[in-house]
Amino acid sequence: MTPISPQDNALYERLKEVIEETKSMRNPLIEVLRQAQDIFGYLPIEVQEFIAQEMNIPANKIYGVITFYNFFTMKPRGKYTINLCMGTACYVKGAPRLAQMMEEELGVKIGETTPDGKFTLSAVRCVGACSLAPVFVIGEDTYGRVDTRDKMSAILKRYE
Amino acid sequence: MSLKRIDLLICCGSGCISAGSLKVKERFQEVLADKGISSEVNIIETGCMGPCDYGPVLVIYPEGVFYKSVKPEDVEEIVTEHFLKGRPVQRLMLREEERLVSSQKEVPFYRKQVKVALANCGFINPESMEEYIATGGYEALGTVLTTMNPQQVIDVVKASGLRGRGGGGFPTHIKWQLVHDVESDEKYIICNGDEGDPGAFMDRSVLEGDPHRVIEGMMIGAYAIGATKGFFYIRAEYPLAIKRIRNAIKQAKEAGLMGENIFGSNFSFEAEVRTGAGAFVCGEETALIQSIQGERGNPTPKPPYPAVKGLWNKPTVVNNVETFANIPTIFLRGAEWFASMGTETSKGTKVFALTGDVNNTGLVEVPMGITLRELIFDVGGGMANGHEFKAVQLGGPSGGCLTREHLDVPVDYETLKERGAMMGSGGVIVMNDQKCMVNVAKFFIGFCVDESCGKCSPCRIGLKHMYNILDRITRGEGKEGDLEELQHLGETISRLSLCGLGQTAPNPVLSTIRYFREEYESHIRDHSCQTKVCTDLFHFMIDKNRCIGCSLCARKCPVSCISGSRDEKYTISQTECIKCGNCQDVCPVKAIDRIPGMHPDVLKQLQEKQNISIEE
Ligand SMILES: Cc1cc2nc3c(=O)[nH]c(=O)nc-3n(C[C@H](O)[C@H](O)[C@H](O)COP(=O)(O)O)c2cc1C
Numbered sequence: 001m002t003p004i005s006p007q008d009n010a011l012y013e014r015l016k017e018v019i020e021e022t023k024s025m026r027n028p029l030i031e032v033l034r035q036a037q038d039i040f041g042y043l044p045i046e047v048q049e050f051i052a053q054e055m056n057i058p059a060n061k062i063y064g065v066i067t068f069y070n071f072f073t074m075k076p077r078g079k080y081t082i083n084l085c086m087g088t089a090c091y092v093k094g095a096p097r098l099a100q101m102m103e104e105e106l107g108v109k110i111g112e113t114t115p116d117g118k119f120t121l122s123a124v125r126c127v128g129a130c131s132l133a134p135v136f137v138i139g140e141d142t143y144g145r146v147d148t149r150d151k152m153s154a155i156l157k158r159y160e
Numbered sequence: 161m162s163l164k165r166i167d168l169l170i171c172c173g174s175g176c177i178s179a180g181s182l183k184v185k186e187r188f189q190e191v192l193a194d195k196g197i198s199s200e201v202n203i204i205e206t207g208c209m210g211p212c213d214y215g216p217v218l219v220i221y222p223e224g225v226f227y228k229s230v231k232p233e234d235v236e237e238i239v240t241e242h243f244l245k246g247r248p249v250q251r252l253m254l255r256e257e258e259r260l261v262s263s264q265k266e267v268p269f270y271r272k273q274v275k276v277a278l279a280n281c282g283f284i285n286p287e288s289m290e291e292y293i294a295t296g297g298y299e300a301l302g303t304v305l306t307t308m309n310p311q312q313v314i315d316v317v318k319a320s321g322l323r324g325r326g327g328g329g330f331p332t333h334i335k336w337q338l339v340h341d342v343e344s345d346e347k348y349i350i351c352n353g354d355e356g357d358p359g360a361f362m363d364r365s366v367l368e369g370d371p372h373r374v375i376e377g378m379m380i381g382a383y384a385i386g387a388t389k390g391f392f393y394i395r396a397e398y399p400l401a402i403k404r405i406r407n408a409i410k411q412a413k414e415a416g417l418m419g420e421n422i423f424g425s426n427f428s429f430e431a432e433v434r435t436g437a438g439a440f441v442c443g444e445e446t447a448l449i450q451s452i453q454g455e456r457g458n459p460t461p462k463p464p465y466p467a468v469k470g471l472w473n474k475p476t477v478v479n480n481v482e483t484f485a486n487i488p489t490i491f492l493r494g495a496e497w498f499a500s501m502g503t504e505t506s507k508g509t510k511v512f513a514l515t516g517d518v519n520n521t522g523l524v525e526v527p528m529g530i531t532l533r534e535l536i537f538d539v540g541g542g543m544a545n546g547h548e549f550k551a552v553q554l555g556g557p558s559g560g561c562l563t564r565e566h567l568d569v570p571v572d573y574e575t576l577k578e579r580g581a582m583m584g585s586g587g588v589i590v591m592n593d594q595k596c597m598v599n600v601a602k603f604f605i606g607f608c609v610d611e612s613c614g615k616c617s618p619c620r621i622g623l624k625h626m627y628n629i630l631d632r633i634t635r636g637e638g639k640e641g642d643l644e645e646l647q648h649l650g651e652t653i654s655r656l657s658l659c660g661l662g663q664t665a666p667n668p669v670l671s672t673i674r675y676f677r678e679e680y681e682s683h684i685r686d687h688s689c690q691t692k693v694c695t696d697l698f699h700f701m702i703d704k705n706r707c708i709g710c711s712l713c714a715r716k717c718p719v720s721c722i723s724g725s726r727d728e729k730y731t732i733s734q735t736e737c738i739k740c741g742n743c744q745d746v747c748p749v750k751a752i753d754r755i756p757g758m759h760p761d762v763l764k765q766l767q768e769k770q771n772i773s774i775e776e
């Protein structure tokens with residue numbers, strides 16, 4: 001994804017609507033940020049400043065909130081995000097090994113995006129599929145019990 | 161449930177969806193349409209039925225036949241054989257010692273379970289309010305609003321003995337009474353659906369599988385304390401739960417079950433959903449309140465308790481999802497009935513997410529007071545793959561590990577606490593003899609280091625220090641005195657931290673030192689991880705007698721540290737090996753083993769390095 005320019009009007013229009021819709025709520029900042037991240041894919045400084053202005057909240061407060069919560073990211077993400085489960089059930093069933101294989105396969109560390117912008121590798125806590133541990137999720141698809149490099153490469157090849 | 165001939169319940173809980181239940185459902189729709197019998201079969205997508213290991217699972221009524229591990233390819237057979245000819249497909253049914261399990265009721269996994277909070281999960285369509293009402297839904301609310309005053313409601317909850325299911329086990333009626341008794345123009349009630357324990361999905365399953373039950377429980381609470389506004393705080397990672405609760409609120413409003421003058425009484429109520437944003441500490445009630453107020457989720461000192469000064473400084477009750485889910489049934493079936501289950505101090509049932517190395521992982525609800533042995537070996541079906549039981553971890557990052565000697569202790573708040581674990585919110589992770597306890601302890605401390613909000617230094621700095629010591633131990637650089645230092649630090653952090661996160665974070669370390677001290681000592685003294693989990697404390701060896709010299713391992717080694725020839729066989733240069741395990745995976749004759757202990761070459765290198773740093 002390319003960084004957003006302030007000219008990206010359609011996206012900002014949608015954000016404006018979101019802010020309008022949440023006007024009736026008390027302290028809706030986190031809701032707005034969550035939806036803003038849905039719209040833009042991430043929360044760059046320009047978007048933060050826009051929200052600050054529209055909602056009349058100091059920009060540094062918004063920055064403080066974004067950096068506190070793991071869910072928010074200020075870096076653009078790849079086309080697909082691979083969420084590796086690092087919950088307890090997955091951890092004891094070999095998630096660290098899976099993470100190591102994934103890092104080798106993609107050539108990036110957890111938290112990074114492949115240079116071609118295709119995959120972002122990230123770690124999450126329990127996705128509720130503990131009986132399939134170790135688990136990773138790409139978009140809506142959950143993959144469990146992947147224990148070799150070959151199986152993993154075959155899965156990643158499906159994403160174009 | 162319907163006028164159709166057959167009810168087909170497809171589990172669409174997160175485990176079954178991951179295993180492919182939606183594809184099975186689509187296939188059913190196709191095949192039923194093909195055969196022209198769509199109108200005879202009612203397909204119901206339910207919440208989690210529990211036995212996630214068997215996923216995707218289906219139950220077919222009127223008979224109650226239970227099918228497991230159903231694939232799209234199996235659907236045609238189920239339709240022609242079972243639906244059209246009335247002959248259940250035996251190969252998809254469960255067997256118990258060769259005997260066919262003919263209905264869901266007989267599945268061993270369900271036998272010791274008692275479903276209260278989960279009563280409807282896996283039986284009704286969670287998106288249909290009518291189905292909830294058909295099971296007695298909103299009847300309790302109706303009775304409460306039309307025949308009882310708030311104090312009477314609190315008295316029933318008191319008589320039931322219900323305690324909070326979110327971890328602490330605080331008696332629910334005391335909280336309600338406190339807020340009931342204060343005068344205020346506004347009061348709030350909050351449902352805590354943050355479910356931070358990594359490895360647990362109880363609350364999620366209830367929110368997804370039976371959302372109206374949680375709403376009804378919350379409204380009865382709201383009436384009791386005098387709140388007119390409620391908030392569901394649900395973590396952003398649970399989009400389906402958020403959607404289902406929003407949908408259920410909308411339905412309840414449209415039906416007049418929420419809004420002004422409910423059931424013709426003078427009680428009015430509104431509810432709203434707020435989402436979390438991925439911070440474990442926001443499950444703590446004061447941090448959660450900060451988060452709803454749009455702030456960073458830093459806990460605030462207690463007192464003042466939320467019951468006195470909570471959301472927007474108004475008296476507030478915060479209860480867990482499962483706590484609310486118990487409420488309607490307490491009013492329908494009576495406080496005595498509820499209190500008849502469980503132990504002296506812990507009444508009713510508890511939902512657990514049973515995971516790890518047991519045969520039947522999944523979502524279970526059992527009476528309080530059940531022993532760990534029954535939970536793990538009867539409900540859980542025992543250890544998977546013939547391994548031995550080693551430990552069970554309860555209570556997530558705040559909890560502790562128990563061992564074989566505790567298998568017969570009853571599961572109740574006090575007993576678990578005395579043994580160094582805790583009930584927690586319901587994550588139960590069973591571990592076999594292949595698991596390293598030092599590594600597990602490090603995992604939990606690592607989790608809390610990441611999740612500490614950083615407000616107070618014992619938690620922020622102390623936990624990091626504990627992590628560093630554990631990390632050193634798992635790398636073979638442990639020292640005499642490390643265990644004492646860990647214990648000392650742990651006790652200090654517990655005493656001096658502001659919120660429950662810091663106060664309980666050392667528990668996993670303290671409990672494993674208490675019960676698995678030898679394992680720590682062998683890591684420190686012998687540089688050895690007997691379970692071959694800690695990468696620096698075991699090594700790979702090629703057995704020359706078994707090696708056929710094929711060179712496959714050498715070619716797959718990412719750091720090219722395997723050399724040899726067909727005649728000489730292959731060897732690993734130990735100091736370069738990164739323990740990726742590729743060689744072991746590819747060896748066609750399984751000639752490569754994991755040997756506990758640091759290899760002498762590596763140990764020598766490590767000691768030389770340490771000596772140099774000491775001389776410097
Ligand atoms: C670090 C920390 C995390 C917590 N996470 C949760 C949680 O995810 N869900 C929950 O219901 N309670 C959680 N609690 C407990 C809450 O603070 C609170 O006690 C609970 O929601 C009260 O509800 P109950 O009385 O119905 O159990 C957590 C507490 C601490 C200290």
Ligand code: SF4
Pocket residue numbers: 441458459611612613614615616617619620657658659660661662663
């Ligand atoms: S104990 Fe830890 S998480 Fe809790 S307030 Fe202090 S620093 Fe924050």
Ligand code: SF4
Pocket residue numbers: 700713716717718719720721722732736737738739740741742743744
């Ligand atoms: S474990 Fe990995 S690095 Fe070590 S010898 Fe085998 S393939 Fe090479």
Ligand code: FES
Pocket residue numbers: 085086087088089090091125126127128129130131133135358359360
């Ligand atoms: S711990 Fe990974 S899905 Fe639950």
